[in-house]
Amino acid sequence: MNHKxxxxxxxxxxxxxxGISDTIAIERHLEICSECQHEYAEQSGVxxxxxxxxxxxxxxxxxxxxxKVALPQDHSQSRQFKAWSFSWLNVGAVMVSLLAVVWSxxxxxxxxxxxxxxxxxxxxxxxxxxxxxHLADVISSDRHTVKPWFNGKLDFSPPIIDLASQGFPLVxxxxxxxxxxxxxxxxxxxxQHPINLYVWSSTxxxxxxxxxxxxxxxxxxxTASGMNYWAVSDLAINELELFVTTFGSQV
Amino acid sequence: xxxxxxxxxxxxxxxxxxxxAFNLARWLTRSDQDAEDIVQxxxxxxxxxxxxxxxxxxxxxxxxxxxxxFYTWHQQNKMQVINTPFEEDLHSIKQEDASLExxxxxxxxxxxxxxxxxxxxxxxxxxxxxxxxxxxVMRELEELSYKQIAEIMGIPMGTVMSRLGRSRKQLAEIIAxxxxxxx
Numbered sequence: 001m002n003h004k005x006x007x008x009x010x011x012x013x014x015x016x017x018x019g020i021s022d023t024i025a026i027e028r029h030l031e032i033c034s035e036c037q038h039e040y041a042e043q044s045g046v047x048x049x050x051x052x053x054x055x056x057x058x059x060x061x062x063x064x065x066x067x068k069v070a071l072p073q074d075h076s077q078s079r080q081f082k083a084w085s086f087s088w089l090n091v092g093a094v095m096v097s098l099l100a101v102v103w104s105x106x107x108x109x110x111x112x113x114x115x116x117x118x119x120x121x122x123x124x125x126x127x128x129x130x131x132x133x134h135l136a137d138v139i140s141s142d143r144h145t146v147k148p149w150f151n152g153k154l155d156f157s158p159p160i161i162d163l164a165s166q167g168f169p170l171v172x173x174x175x176x177x178x179x180x181x182x183x184x185x186x187x188x189x190x191x192q193h194p195i196n197l198y199v200w201s202s203t204x205x206x207x208x209x210x211x212x213x214x215x216x217x218x219x220x221x222x223t224a225s226g227m228n229y230w231a232v233s234d235l236a237i238n239e240l241e242l243f244v245t246t247f248g249s250q251v
Numbered sequence: 252x253x254x255x256x257x258x259x260x261x262x263x264x265x266x267x268x269x270x271x272a273f274n275l276a277r278w279l280t281r282s283d284q285d286a287e288d289i290v291q292x293x294x295x296x297x298x299x300x301x302x303x304x305x306x307x308x309x310x311x312x313x314x315x316x317x318x319x320x321f322y323t324w325h326q327q328n329k330m331q332v333i334n335t336p337f338e339e340d341l342h343s344i345k346q347e348d349a350s351l352e353x354x355x356x357x358x359x360x361x362x363x364x365x366x367x368x369x370x371x372x373x374x375x376x377x378x379x380x381x382x383x384x385x386x387x388v389m390r391e392l393e394e395l396s397y398k399q400i401a402e403i404m405g406i407p408m409g410t411v412m413s414r415l416g417r418s419r420k421q422l423a424e425i426i427a428x429x430x431x432x433x434x
Contacts, residue, residue: 008413011415011419012397017397046423050392053372055372057277059274063269117305180307
């Protein structure tokens, strides 16, 4: 990485938004470049100052009450919703119940579509991880190296098991961002096929593995002991199932 | 019954982020009163469009509405001067500095230094142009990720990064400048 690139990436380095390889490259450059050291000191100084000086404005107590009153609990109270409730009155009870039916129908429809989006997100994350040499942030077949790497990066501790003797050697781990939270990804390999195993903490009840297939990839999801798991791979479905069974029996 | 469900979900997912909404609005408008109006208007809009919200990040979603509400309001209030000229801001900081020193001479010295620092940083941030100010507030005060900020502002993550870099640099310059002037 050259000097210009480092200077550009310094804010992201300061904010810990970079992957491990970029971070290491910048640290190396920082050791020898006084201009970058100066720049970094200035940026981190400002950042620390802002955090220290308690510049956060908390909402005044009366604001919550003010909003509560303005929100349409009672439809006649808000000017925003006046036109709305007026037309409701005109059209009458039939319209109200019709809306209720549409609304509850909408609720049912949104549930699978959220699931759908997560599946899409997982596949694109999987594909992305294979594209730009960013399969793993920490590369090691030793779970005693991979496990500590996650320490302090997540608010849960993913179970990390080496399945080399069962034909699924551990390749490494990385962090990813899915569905609004940071998740751990464990990477295993079966012959030439990488398996991304996404893990994040969950309050859902335990759920048995469920198979999905999309764009030539297979996904298996399950929930066990407060963790959500999604395995994604282009492996044959029976092999991926074998992986899930093997993993599940070792946790 | 359906309305109740919506209100309950709104209570759980959106209401808890009132402080974040106010903090952003307060830094954008630089006024308590305007911030309260913006936040209230944002909550009404959020409720109105709540059916179209299916994500999990209620805070980021609300903040994008606060931001949009602010810019709409800003457009409509052309008379309102949002970006006070730089020189003028620095001037007023100096003046307030002088008056504060007189008022607070009896305070313990350390507290004075601390309070001075806080005010200095506060005024430097207020003097920052709004497009720099908002990214600083979202990152340093709200501690949002680049990805969240990018989504709220509708710009690429790379732009979030470079704008943050420039904002911090400019803020450092303002602080250095006022610090020197105050001596």
